[in-house]
Amino acid sequence: xxxxxQVESQDLPGLGQVTAHLSGEFHEFNLAELLGWVAEMSHSxxxxxxxxxxxxxxxxxxxxVAYVEFEGETGRPALLNLMNRTELSPESTxxxxxxxxxxxxxxxxxxxxxxxxxxxxxxxxxIRANH
Numbered sequence: 119x120x121x122x123x124q125v126e127s128q129d130l131p132g133l134g135q136v137t138a139h140l141s142g143e144f145h146e147f148n149l150a151e152l153l154g155w156v157a158e159m160s161h162s163x164x165x166x167x168x169x170x171x172x173x174x175x176x177x178x179x180x181x182x183v184a185y186v187e188f189e190g191e192t193g194r195p196a197l198l199n200l201m202n203r204t205e206l207s208p209e210s211t212x213x214x215x216x217x218x219x220x221x222x223x224x225x226x227x228x229x230x231x232x233x234x235x236x237x238x239x240x241x242x243x244x245i246r247a248n249h
Contacts, residue, residue, distance in 0.1 A: 139215055145208035149201050150235045156214060157181040157231035163216040169203045170210070176200075179220035182231050193226035198238050202245065 140152075147155075149167075156163075160181035167174040167188075174188035174196070188196040188203075204210050227234060 141213035144204045144210050149204050161216050162220040164221050165214050167212040169207050174200050177221050177223050183227050184225045185223045
């Protein structure tokens with residue numbers, strides 16, 4: 119169940135004001151849909167996800183995915199792996215914390231979110247077609 123929870127406004131060092139919190143499981147919305155929604159809203163913040171005990175961390179900067187880390191991978195390969203794993207395990211959980219400023223991490227993704235999601239979706243289709 120997708121939940122939007124207002125959290126007490128607080129100033130987090132390096133992040134600015136935390137203003138909203140989204141959480142749920144991937145069986146209702148897939149990761150591409152969720153990232154697309156946050157991109158359309160031009161939000162900044164960070165995502166965490168748990169897939170069968172494996173943790174993922176993503177940063178969005180004004181609607182663009184800027185950083186992804188999952189299972190020892192970073193950038194686009196990490197996002198591809200995370201999207202694949204969350205589709206195979208829809209009971210996996212996520213949360214998005216919206217912040218005024220994007221968390222300070224080195225960018226490992228440069229593409230706009232819309233293009234990135236389109237390309238990663240095509241890559242997933244090719245992977246599945248070859249299995």
